[in-house]
Amino acid sequence: MARKKNSTFVGSPMADVDVDSLIYKRWIEAAVGDTALVQDKLTGLNGETNTIVHTGAAGRGCVLGIPLVNQALHKKFTFTGSGKAIGDTRVLCTAFFVPLGETQISIDIVAFSETPCKISVYDTSYTLIDSVDANMASTTVLSVTPGALHIFEVRVNTDDLFLNLYATETTIFSVCIHFGRVGGSQPAILPASSPLNGQSPQTSADAVFKIDFDSQLFASQMPVSGRTATLLNRQQNSLLEFLTGWPSGNAAYAQIDSGTSDPATSRFHAATRAGTDLAAEGELQFPLLCAFLGSAMTDGTFAVNAAQPPTSGLLEFYAPWVLTTAALPQNAFVQRIKMPDFQTASSRLKAVAIGTKGPSWDAAKPWQATFSCGGAGVTSTFTDVGGGSNLVIATASAIAFTGDANANCVVALTRAAGARAIEEFALLGVAFYFAP
Amino acid sequence: MSVSRVGTLLFPAIAATKDQAPCLAEVGQALSGKARYLYELAAGNSAVAGEDPVVPANPQGLTGVDLSGPPWGSAILRPAAWFGGVANNANLQAPSSNVLEANTVKFTSVPIWLFIRPHAKLPDGYEAPESHLLLLLRAYASSGTPTLAVRLCSGIPWGAPGTIVSDEDSLTLSTTESNFTTICKTSLNPAGGLQQVTLQAKVSSGTAYVTAACLCVATKRGT
Numbered sequence: 001m002a003r004k005k006n007s008t009f010v011g012s013p014m015a016d017v018d019v020d021s022l023i024y025k026r027w028i029e030a031a032v033g034d035t036a037l038v039q040d041k042l043t044g045l046n047g048e049t050n051t052i053v054h055t056g057a058a059g060r061g062c063v064l065g066i067p068l069v070n071q072a073l074h075k076k077f078t079f080t081g082s083g084k085a086i087g088d089t090r091v092l093c094t095a096f097f098v099p100l101g102e103t104q105i106s107i108d109i110v111a112f113s114e115t116p117c118k119i120s121v122y123d124t125s126y127t128l129i130d131s132v133d134a135n136m137a138s139t140t141v142l143s144v145t146p147g148a149l150h151i152f153e154v155r156v157n158t159d160d161l162f163l164n165l166y167a168t169e170t171t172i173f174s175v176c177i178h179f180g181r182v183g184g185s186q187p188a189i190l191p192a193s194s195p196l197n198g199q200s201p202q203t204s205a206d207a208v209f210k211i212d213f214d215s216q217l218f219a220s221q222m223p224v225s226g227r228t229a230t231l232l233n234r235q236q237n238s239l240l241e242f243l244t245g246w247p248s249g250n251a252a253y254a255q256i257d258s259g260t261s262d263p264a265t266s267r268f269h270a271a272t273r274a275g276t277d278l279a280a281e282g283e284l285q286f287p288l289l290c291a292f293l294g295s296a297m298t299d300g301t302f303a304v305n306a307a308q309p310p311t312s313g314l315l316e317f318y319a320p321w322v323l324t325t326a327a328l329p330q331n332a333f334v335q336r337i338k339m340p341d342f343q344t345a346s347s348r349l350k351a352v353a354i355g356t357k358g359p360s361w362d363a364a365k366p367w368q369a370t371f372s373c374g375g376a377g378v379t380s381t382f383t384d385v386g387g388g389s390n391l392v393i394a395t396a397s398a399i400a401f402t403g404d405a406n407a408n409c410v411v412a413l414t415r416a417a418g419a420r421a422i423e424e425f426a427l428l429g430v431a432f433y434f435a436p
Numbered sequence: 437m438s439v440s441r442v443g444t445l446l447f448p449a450i451a452a453t454k455d456q457a458p459c460l461a462e463v464g465q466a467l468s469g470k471a472r473y474l475y476e477l478a479a480g481n482s483a484v485a486g487e488d489p490v491v492p493a494n495p496q497g498l499t500g501v502d503l504s505g506p507p508w509g510s511a512i513l514r515p516a517a518w519f520g521g522v523a524n525n526a527n528l529q530a531p532s533s534n535v536l537e538a539n540t541v542k543f544t545s546v547p548i549w550l551f552i553r554p555h556a557k558l559p560d561g562y563e564a565p566e567s568h569l570l571l572l573l574r575a576y577a578s579s580g581t582p583t584l585a586v587r588l589c590s591g592i593p594w595g596a597p598g599t600i601v602s603d604e605d606s607l608t609l610s611t612t613e614s615n616f617t618t619i620c621k622t623s624l625n626p627a628g629g630l631q632q633v634t635l636q637a638k639v640s641s642g643t644a645y646v647t648a649a650c651l652c653v654a655t656k657r658g659t
Contacts, residue, residue, distance in 0.1 A: 031467045031468045038475050054503065072518070226456060321530075336572045
């Protein structure tokens, strides 16, 4: 059998299918081939490699626009006490992954402050990509590199220290980093009652009503078949509901997942790779969680004096470190979140952590981060970012997780045994993301 | 808009596509047009080079399904906004990890600003997944096993300031930090953009500490 499928969309001219037009077999051949193309792009069946992965590239699906950061802080950024030398300060710093298809980010900092600052994004070698001079309470836009890890920082200018950050109160309430698209239409693209002539999948495990039409059906002299039309109609309705997630109103075709938690079968386009015929479904680059944990100075020293506990400096928002007397490892970050229902057999969950490399950093005994998300952790060693940044970064991949479940995202810190000094390392930010 | 290839979202009646049914042009129009509609929703661009898409713009103003909830695709379960996260760990030198300290006198409030992805407003009777974010918490009590009342309030501009729009939940705490899944949901403007919700909590005795809070997309297609 030679399966009918168009390699690119063909469609039919208006005149071919207008009222009172002659009946052409070519319209149904084109429709069958186009529908097969859509089915394969959504499922990855029949060796289709240009699956729908939502990168924004032609034929690969609309970008998702998932925000990178939506974090409430409610922290005062005021230097207090004496004993901590002031200087350029990274009041906010983290690393995050920007999905393919996105070329700029919007930064909204909700703050009580007019403190001037420099907001910048760098690559992981600390080469500047873009920066802007702004006020702490601001909305700004920066260019980014699609499909790459970035280092993000908000730095306070030394010249403004006494005039603003250190002399008056600065409070940051929330930080939102996103892609800035709002205000599109809110149309109902589907009728409240779903399509007529719906058709349940062939078996309970099928995601879509999958039909393969033989090219011979459309050979010269072959008749236009009512059966072809009826099966094509069912296939299109099935794909429409699979794609849009809009199953209501059609009792004969109420697609539901196989369970309310961690379903083995997803009947909808959701990159789950769960269920029959979806093993090759496209997977998504997907930001999950990104957090700012504290501040540090740009020279690598901490934002507070080197004491446990500290008594001066940015006491409300300094980057945390493990007590020099504590056993290792120790949890430094814990956030409870909902995990996506992505496939877990070959986990695409990755993580990154960034820290300040203090003056006591021991290159022979570098700090390590263990990233976990409800399952076994993955440990990675912090390495020097370079570029005069005084930053270190650790990345991990294939982190185990359970789909469609609540989980604690945890970052634990450890280091080789031996005496430890205070200003070795402090954790500035972490991020978890999916990247196949 | 110039369209050389038909694109429609017509649904032919069952009888029109049965064997022995007369072959009507409208069947061809529906099946051909729906193929283009499907292609553009999936691919995210016009099916025909040089032509505008036949599908309407999605809530982001772009073309195609963007998985922002029906009818623009099944929503992806995920954290949508978070508060705190520095571990509550005595072996960690850090500022206070508490994001909220609840007392017995009145509800303690903390506002949270978050960027909401634009999404479709569903018909009455349905809750859009990205409009109704579920609250997850980590919390503990200073002593005993008090009850923590938590709720979410809508903010400006979607609801009147201070309007309580969420379900209130009661959690039984202990002195050990624990995970909680509440029934509290937000009510957000589907137009998207920067919006505000307020987390409130009050405890029956002593002091309660919330060390991490997260608003999550907890359903794929709404309820």
